Amino acid sequence: MKTELKIEGMHCAGCAGSIERSLRQLDGVQEVLVDLNKKRAVITHAASVRAADLVAHVNDTGFQAALAKPA
Numbered sequence: 001m002k003t004e005l006k007i008e009g010m011h012c013a014g015c016a017g018s019i020e021r022s023l024r025q026l027d028g029v030q031e032v033l034v035d036l037n038k039k040r041a042v043i044t045h046a047a048s049v050r051a052a053d054l055v056a057h058v059n060d061t062g063f064q065a066a067l068a069k070p071a
Contacts, residue, residue: 003051004068005041007034007058015063022061023054040068 010016016034019041023032028046035041043054051067058065 001045001047001049003043003045003049003054005043005055005058005065006068007039007041008064010034010036010039010063012036019058019061019063023057026054026057029054041065 007019010019013036016036020032020034023029023041023043026045026049028049029043030046031044033042041058043049045054055065055067
C-alpha cells in the first residue's frame with residue numbers, strides 16, 4: 001500500500017531526512033520518499049500499517065502531518 005502525507009514544518013534537507021529515518025523504523029514500512037519542496041511524503045507499507053499511525057508518528061517527531069488530499 002501507499003500513503004501520501006502532507007507535512008508542514010520542514011525547513012531543510014535535514015528535516016526531510018529525519019522524517020524518512022523515523023518512518024523507516026516503523027514495522028511494516030518498506031519505503032519512504034520525502035519531497036521537501038512539495039512538503040509531501042509517500043510511504044509504501046504493509047496493509048497492517050494504518051495511515052493514522054503514520055500521521056501520528058510524524059507529528060510525534062515535531063512536524064505537522066495530515067493525509068494528502070487526492071489530486
